Amino acid sequence: METDLRECVFCDVITARRNSAGVSFPEQEVLRISKSGRFLVKPGLGAFVYGYSLIFSLDHVLCARDLDAVDAQELSDFVSEEIRILRSLTGSPVIFFEHGSESKNHITGCYDHLHIHLLPLQVSILDDLIEELGFPVEYSQDFFARTSMRASSYIMYGDISGKVYYFFLDRVLRSQTIRQICCQRLGIPDAWDWALYPNRDCIASYVKSYRENAVVHD
Numbered sequence: 001m002e003t004d005l006r007e008c009v010f011c012d013v014i015t016a017r018r019n020s021a022g023v024s025f026p027e028q029e030v031l032r033i034s035k036s037g038r039f040l041v042k043p044g045l046g047a048f049v050y051g052y053s054l055i056f057s058l059d060h061v062l063c064a065r066d067l068d069a070v071d072a073q074e075l076s077d078f079v080s081e082e083i084r085i086l087r088s089l090t091g092s093p094v095i096f097f098e099h100g101s102e103s104k105n106h107i108t109g110c111y112d113h114l115h116i117h118l119l120p121l122q123v124s125i126l127d128d129l130i131e132e133l134g135f136p137v138e139y140s141q142d143f144f145a146r147t148s149m150r151a152s153s154y155i156m157y158g159d160i161s162g163k164v165y166y167f168f169l170d171r172v173l174r175s176q177t178i179r180q181i182c183c184q185r186l187g188i189p190d191a192w193d194w195a196l197y198p199n200r201d202c203i204a205s206y207v208k209s210y211r212e213n214a215v216v217h218d
């Protein structure tokens, strides 16, 4: 595993908050940690929809493609369980996506440290993604099917239909591309930038509901 704390914002945050007992984040920043302690789910800044969450690895891994089979399976299970919880708390279908980087060059328009965005959304954005990124490869059975992937940066997209698509990238994406596409779809085209619109009230309200109502099965 490659670690360069000076160049990874996520690692900076995690390292600053690790202590001898594990990882200690401010209460509102952690919803749940996976059984092995390798993955964590937290509310995402820039919650333009209620329930927007991020799952990320506590160790520095570039993207899900770089996980070994055991960790990939654990991540798949953790993502599936969080989608189930998110659906039950919001009553909405959920999409998810990953900016999978081949290297540290921000080609994907997001941070180069494994993280999965989860987003309650009533509509599919598959057509919008195809228009922006070209045609994808479909992997319905396995979120993190690594063997058939080329060594390439990618966007992984889990649709409300339950199908999972990989878009392989041959050019640099603008910042927060998928969030921009979602906001266009929702008719709130200016809301995509988490730095400008963090929506902390929406986050606090979701965290409260999660603490009170989330039923975890694993």
Ligand SMILES: [Zn+2]
Pocket (backbone or CB within 6 Å): 008, 009, 010, 011, 012, 059, 060, 061, 112, 113
């Ligand atoms: Zn990192």
Ligand SMILES: [Zn+2]
Pocket (backbone or CB within 6 Å): 098, 099, 110, 111, 115, 117
């Ligand atoms: Zn991202």
